[in-house]
Amino acid sequence: MAMAAATAEGEPMMDINTTPLIDVMLVLLIMFIITIPIQTHAVKLDLPVDSKDAPPPIVDPVKNKVTIDPAGTIFWNGSAIDLIRLRQYLDITQQMNPVPELHLQPDPQARYVVVDEVLAVTKRANVEKMGFVGNEAYAGAF
Incomplete structure (x- = not known):
């Protein structure tokens, strides 16, 4: 603390002692x-557990294959579907970024x-990235 200016010997000190206040x-x-309770900044999430038996995703983010067999059954990546389900899958693929290819x-x-x-x-469904696969099978058809 700074020393007060020279004061007379019997005069009261005019400065307040701040040491007890600070203590x-x-x-x-x-x-x-x-x-104060300890604040935790954790976000509780239920994350999926990776299992080896889980089926692959229905819509592949890179390419999807639509096949049609001689009986007229439509397959999406190996699973039999109808035209309504095909439209739903195509709508899902068109909303992805980047848009996956469709192989017919x-x-x-x-x-x-x-x-x-x-x-x-x-x-x-406004599919733009589509290609025909296996055209060589038609070489002897005509």
């Missing part, structure tokens, strides 16, 4: 810090009506 403030601060592989013996219906559904 009390430090004790109160330490008590306040101790009594009809059997050479498949009815053209079914292939035409699948093409109409892909057109209504």
